[in-house]
Amino acid sequence: ADCLSMIGIAREVRATLKKPLLDLSINVREQGENISNKITIDVENKNLCKKYMVRIIEDVKVNKSPKWMRDFLVAAGIRPINNIVDITNYVMLELGQPLHAFDLNNLNGEIIKVRLAKNEEKIIALDGQEKVLSQEMLVISDSISPIAIAGVMGGEFSGVTETTNTIVLESANFDQISVRNTSK
Numbered sequence: 001a002d003c004l005s006m007i008g009i010a011r012e013v014r015a016t017l018k019k020p021l022l023d024l025s026i027n028v029r030e031q032g033e034n035i036s037n038k039i040t041i042d043v044e045n046k047n048l049c050k051k052y053m054v055r056i057i058e059d060v061k062v063n064k065s066p067k068w069m070r071d072f073l074v075a076a077g078i079r080p081i082n083n084i085v086d087i088t089n090y091v092m093l094e095l096g097q098p099l100h101a102f103d104l105n106n107l108n109g110e111i112i113k114v115r116l117a118k119n120e121e122k123i124i125a126l127d128g129q130e131k132v133l134s135q136e137m138l139v140i141s142d143s144i145s146p147i148a149i150a151g152v153m154g155g156e157f158s159g160v161t162e163t164t165n166t167i168v169l170e171s172a173n174f175d176q177i178s179v180r181n182t183s184k
Contacts, residue, residue, distance in 0.1 A: 001176075005096030032058070039104075039168065044115040048138045049150065051173040052114050056104060058166045060084060084160045084167060097171060102147060102158045104166040109143025112168070114150065121146060124156040137182045138174060151179035 002008045007024065014021045035056050043049050064070075065086040073080050078089050088099040102112075117133035123146040125131050131149065133139065138150035147158035151174040160167060 001096075005092070006094050008096050030055075032056075038110060039107075040111045042111060042113045042115075044113060045138065048116075048175045048178045049114045049172060050175075051171075053171050054112065055169045056166065057169055060165055060167055062160060062162050062164050082160060082162070084164070088169075098151070100148060100154055100170045101160050102154070102168040102170065103160055103164040104168050105164070106158045107142040107147065107168070108145070111143050112147075112170075113141045113143075114172070115139060115141060117146065123147075123149065125149065125153045126156055126159055127153065128156065136178075138178050140170070149182060150174045152183045 003012060011021060013019075035054070038056055039054065041052060041054060043052050062082050062084055065073075065080055065083045069083075069086055069090055070080040073086060073089055073093075076093055078093075080086050084101050088101055092098045115138070116135055117137045117139045119133075119135045121133045121139075123131050123133065123139070131153075133146070133149070139146040140148040140150055142158070146155060148154040148170075150172070
């Protein structure tokens with residue numbers, strides 16, 4: 001898994017060649033009101049999700065990604081969707097950290113829960129397929145129902161579309177074994 005991103009490969013090359021790695025510090029400039037005024041995060045099972053963070057980004061414009069990014073994603077075997085989704089995929093390929101963007105306006109209530117699915121709970125995934133879940137599968141849900149299968153695939157009804165103007169950007173650390181078992 002360490003070699004599934006550009007930075008992961010760079011670290012391996014650095015170690016092999018005994019060369020220093022460039023400083024990769026990232027500074028995030030935050031502004032606006034406190035996110036807790038808009039959304040609450042509830043991680044029910046900290047063994048299956050050690051870290052769950054979100055940012056709300058307002059006034060986004062959903063468009064086609066630049067050609068260089070679309071070409072990069074196609075070369076990596078990923079179908080370009082739009083600038084927001086493509087950015088999350090680009091970051092995953094570059095840094096090895098999966099991200100997911102939800103349309104804030106399509107979430108029910110002001111809470112995101114990381115929880116185990118209810119037995120035979122259902123979600124329409126981004127691939128348009130209805131998935132029947134079992135109680136050992138980790139999901140991300142709003143106040144009513146699942147909006148994503150943790151670490152596997154987002155839900156169709158909370159995804160970014162051309163009308164999206166506010167996103168909830170998710171970055172999480174899900175248990176690898178749980179994700180692998182759920183994806184099967």
